[in-house]
Amino acid sequence: MNRFWLPGISLVPLIGATSTWVQAVVIGLCAALMMLLHQALLAPLRRPLVAAPRLMASVLLLAALASCLQLGLRAWALPLALALGHYPALLSLQCLSADYLLPETGRWRCLAIHLGSLLVLCVLLGACRQWLATGPNLHLASLAPGGLILLGLLLALYNRVRPGPAPSRRQGSL
Amino acid sequence: MTRTLRNALLLALVSALSLGMTLAWRHWTLVPIHEAEQQLQIRQWLSALPQGSYDNQPLQMPLPLGDTRLPHSQLLAGYRATLAGQPSAILLRSQTQGYAGPIILAIAIDAEGRLLGIQVLEQQESPGLGARVVDPQVHWLTQFTGHTQSSHWALKRDQGDFDQLAGATVTSRAVIDALQDALRYFDTHRASLLEERAHE
Numbered sequence: 594m595n596r597f598w599l600p601g602i603s604l605v606p607l608i609g610a611t612s613t614w615v616q617a618v619v620i621g622l623c624a625a626l627m628m629l630l631h632q633a634l635l636a637p638l639r640r641p642l643v644a645a646p647r648l649m650a651s652v653l654l655l656a657a658l659a660s661c662l663q664l665g666l667r668a669w670a671l672p673l674a675l676a677l678g679h680y681p682a683l684l685s686l687q688c689l690s691a692d693y694l695l696p697e698t699g700r701w702r703c704l705a706i707h708l709g710s711l712l713v714l715c716v717l718l719g720a721c722r723q724w725l726a727t728g729p730n731l732h733l734a735s736l737a738p739g740g741l742i743l744l745g746l747l748l749a750l751y752n753r754v755r756p757g758p759a760p761s762r763r764q765g766s767l
Numbered sequence: 768m769t770r771t772l773r774n775a776l777l778l779a780l781v782s783a784l785s786l787g788m789t790l791a792w793r794h795w796t797l798v799p800i801h802e803a804e805q806q807l808q809i810r811q812w813l814s815a816l817p818q819g820s821y822d823n824q825p826l827q828m829p830l831p832l833g834d835t836r837l838p839h840s841q842l843l844a845g846y847r848a849t850l851a852g853q854p855s856a857i858l859l860r861s862q863t864q865g866y867a868g869p870i871i872l873a874i875a876i877d878a879e880g881r882l883l884g885i886q887v888l889e890q891q892e893s894p895g896l897g898a899r900v901v902d903p904q905v906h907w908l909t910q911f912t913g914h915t916q917s918s919h920w921a922l923k924r925d926q927g928d929f930d931q932l933a934g935a936t937v938t939s940r941a942v943i944d945a946l947q948d949a950l951r952y953f954d955t956h957r958a959s960l961l962e963e964r965a966h967e
Contacts, residue, residue: 672807
């Protein structure tokens with residue numbers, strides 16, 4: 594496993610919750626907040642806890658964080674919370690896998706790069722999907738399969754326009 | 768042994784902290800969530816009524832409804848909207864069975880028995896098909912406004928007056944039947960729905 598697995602684990606909220614750009618921005622920010630808080634809270638526990646106890650602590654923290662996130666969204670952005678459905682809670686799976694996939698050295702830098710690219714991708718995808726659904730009235734774009742197709746096109750475009758030939762290990766990742 | 772004990776203690780501490788944090792946060796957000804839900808509910812329920820067609824707070828005075836079991840749907844509540852003291856509309860909340868689950872509608876009917884507006888409050892229809900009933904770009908529900916009970920309340924394929932949502936015949940039929948039920952209920956109970964206030 595290497596750091597290029599990170600975009601893969603964000604796939605569920607990235608496709609499920611980006612049908613409008615407002616939703617996309619909010620889910621991107623929620624993902625960043627959850628991951629940063631989770632890593633920050635786990636950092637002091639990294640040395641004393643290993644393996645199974647550490648996983649349990651991670652799950653406990655994520656349960657608390659996801660509950661607080663859902664409650665906060667319901668309190669201050671109820672229409673948005675209803676539109677996002679269960680996706681904010683599903684972010685905890687992404688955090689859980691990120692904790693395993695992040696390298697031991699250069700953890701924060703890797704996380705920052707990942708979160709930055711995730712935010713950019715969320716906003717791009719959300720804006721494209723909303724524009725396609727309202728402008729040319731392409732209804733498919735507002736549904737999940739349309740999101741998946743569009744994400745593939747965006748990644749293909751990225752690989753095409755990035756300077757120099759894309760090495761094969763970079764295919765399909767940011 | 769000491770390692771196991773230390774792990775157990777740390778985990779207990781983490782769970783206590785997580786639980787405490789969640790409970791405190793829940794306690795803190797309880798009131799804002801309740802207020803937000805109420806405001807959203809009021810906004811949604813009243814959005815079936817056109818702007819400026821009422822000057823009271825319809826949801827403050829629920830109407831006593833008689834037999835709420837209609838042939839294809841069930842009435843959950845009824846409210847009277849008034850303008851300058853005169854009843855201007857009746858707002859009925861109706862539940863019917865859609866394709867994937869119950870559909871709850873807010874149906875506004877004016878004093879002459881014409882449909883003023885419809886708002887879908889809850890639905891679980893298939894995304895892209897039946898769920899387009901709430902899509903703001905699909906103006907399917909607006910075709911019903913202005914119609915009375917005397918219209919042919921059926922889809923065109925059933926020799927009626929109305930278009931259907933493409934690919935969602937069950938949803939379309941359920942909504943049309945619920946609207947007809949509500950209009951029929953209004954016509955039957957018109958006197959008690961509108962004029963109760965005059966006797967007070």
